[in-house]
Amino acid sequence: MESTLKDMRDGVSVLDMDPKSTVGGGVEDVYGEDYATEDQLVTPWTVSVASGYSLLRDPHHNKGLAFTEKERDAHYLRGLLPPAIISQELQERNERLFYKLLIDNVEELLPVVYTPTVGEACQKYGSIFRRPQGLYIRKLSLYTALGGVRPSACLPITIDVGTNNETLLKDEFYIGLKQKRATGKEYYDLLHEFMTAVKQNYGEKVLIQFEDFANHNAFELLAKYGTTHLVFNDDIQGTASVVLAGLIASLKLLGGTLADHTYLFLGAGEAGTGIAELIALEMSRKTKAPIEEMRKKIWLVDSKGLIVSSRKESLQHFKKPWAHEHEPVKTLLEAVKAIKPTVLIGTSGVGKTFTKEVIEAMASFNERPLILALSNPTSQSECTAEEAYAWTQGKAIFASGSPFDRVEYNGKLYVPGQANNAYIFPGFGLGVVMSGTIRVHDDMLLAASEALANQVTQENFDKGLIYPPFTNIRKISANIAANVAAKAYELGLATRLPRPENLVKYAESCMYTPVYRNYR
Known part of the structure; x- marks a missing residue:
């Protein structure tokens, strides 16, 4: 399969697995290393498997106490392991066991290896750094556990262009580049050199995933390389796709088509505008109407208020398509009352912004208001699941970016959904x-x-869910x-x-x- 490149600060991930042949329906990588469906296969002679201590220290090959007696003799493991032979279910951590554990317990462990814990792991990466193998507990592990892309096909890459954080610059233990962030031509030249090198080394079909780039860089890089490389920005495109899926599913509970509803966003960054554009595109495809017409069903509020046409000259380019004709509106509450949306979507990154007044206003003119509080981590969620259900007397359909526990309200159990990019x-x-x-x-x-x-499924809808459980x-x-x-x-x-x-x-x-x- 292909490589995914990942970005921290400005970083990328690469998935590169160029199948040369298939055996039994599975895919073999360029090195003949292993098959996707390699259950119980014997390693081919072309692969050199280390012996003794080095074999036990290699997470890709280590089996811990699951090595058989024959394998222990052949690979000089006698004396390096306790005599017991135990099955995979009880092994210490190694690569295969890590993924088996994650796959078998995905709902329980996803909050640990992804949202909301991953943000803190990124912030403290310099303090927990062990050896140069990329960020181990990040999205690339989910490509393997959730999508079945082999770990050997994934390459995490961090592009360090410096930092403007004075605390980090003065920290003697900071492991990053101690200089002010590169910007302008210097920054884009570096990215271009990197993108060119990736394509030269891995070919046309290497998938490069951008992650956590600042808004102005994210849109520009996606536009620039989208026509020349296989690129994917999860913050823009992945978030948009998962939210659109929730909206399509919610129609079973709300009724009507996507074009029958009105959407109001709090937050007009890369996530908000990316979601809005994909919703407009889906409505355009379904109705055969121009996308410009469909955009008029979608309104965005940023830090200065409702995005309207009178603000157009001062707006960043990616906000301009959402500047519709309307009187200036300063607050979210005023915007909700003026626009009367059926769907309220939060991508602001600011917690507690869906106030009691805002949610009650949504419930006052909607039989089933759809509330999507998408900002991460949990502390930054626009409102909690409990607040959404309580302030709407249980009428809300709710999904969030971070996980929330089930809520009991007036004797009824509500199961909040999670609009998770995973x-x-x-x-x-x-x-x-x-x-x-x-x-x-x-x-x-x-x-x-x-x-x-x-x-x-219908069973999911009966619980108020607009996303399926992660167990599947x-x-x-x-x-x-x-x-x-x-x-x-x-x-x-x-x-x-x-x-x-x-x-x-x-x-x-x-x-x-x-x-x-x-x-x-």
């Missing part, structure tokens, strides 16, 4: 790389959204991958030919399974 990007990445796609097209994001929405995430990812790949083939962007007859089964056959292999 629903989308692992399956999206798998679909792109298994089809050999060479460019990301917006219609592929729509395909991912529709596939996720289709995984929500590998099945969900396979369906998303198949839908994305199908759209890539339809658009003529897929290069892996001929097209597999059953894309869901093919996606499942390509997925990495963390089962111990046998050693000769």
Whole structure:
């Protein structure tokens, strides 16, 4: 499959797995290292497996106490392990066990390896740094655990261009580059050199995922390289796709079509405008109306108030399409009362901004107000699940960016949903790389959204959920991958030919399974 490049401060991730041949429906990488469906396979002779202490220290090959007696003799492990032989279920941590544990307990562990813990891990990375292998507990591990992309196909990359944080610059233990951040031509020249090098080394089909870039850089880089590289920005495109999926699914509870509803955003950064644009695109595709017309159903509030046409000259370029004709409005509450949206979406990064008055106003003119408090971590959520249900007398349909516990209100149990990017990007990445796609097209994001929405069952809807449970995430990812790949083939962007007859089964056959292999 392909590589994903990841960004901290300004960083990237690369997924690079260029399948040369398939065996039993699985995918073999360029080194013949292992198959995606390698359960119980024996390592090929072309791979040199270390012996003794070095084998035990290599998380990719270590099996702990699961080494058989024959393997212990062959690889000089006698005396280096206690005599007991124990199955995989009880092993100490190693690469395969890490992914097996994550896959088997995804709902419980996702908040530990991803939102909300991942933000703190990034902030404290310099203090917990152990050895240069990239950030281990980050999204790339979810590509493997949730999307089935082999760990050997993923490369985390941090691009350090300095920092303007004076505290860090003065910290003797800070491990980053101690200089002011590079900007302008120096910054973009570095990124261009990097993007060129990645393509030269890994080829046209390497998937480069941008992560955590500042707004002005994120949009510019996506626009610049979207036509020349296979690039994906999870903050813009992944967030948009997962939110759109929730909106499509919510129609089963709200009724009507997407175009029948009115949307109000608090927050007009890369996440907010990215979501808004994808909603408008989906409405345009469904109604055959110009996207400019569909944008008029969507309103955005930033730090200065409602984005309206009289502010157009002072707006950043990515906000200008959302500057509609309206009187200036300063506060969110005033905007809610003026626009009367059916859907309220928070992407501001500021907690407690969906106040009691705002939520009560939403409930006053909506039978079932849809409240999406998407900012992370939990402390920055625009409101809590409990507040949303209590302030609407249990009428709200609620989903958030960070996980919230179930809420009991007036004797009824409510299960809040989580609009988590982890629903989308692992399956999206798998679909792109298994089809050999060479460019990301917006219609592929729509395909991912529709596939996720289709995984929500009536049982989920009965609980007020607009997202399926994470316990089924590998099945969900396979369906998303198949839908994305199908759209890539339809658009003529897929290069892996001929097209597999059953894309869901093919996606499942390509997925990495963390089962111990046998050693000769």
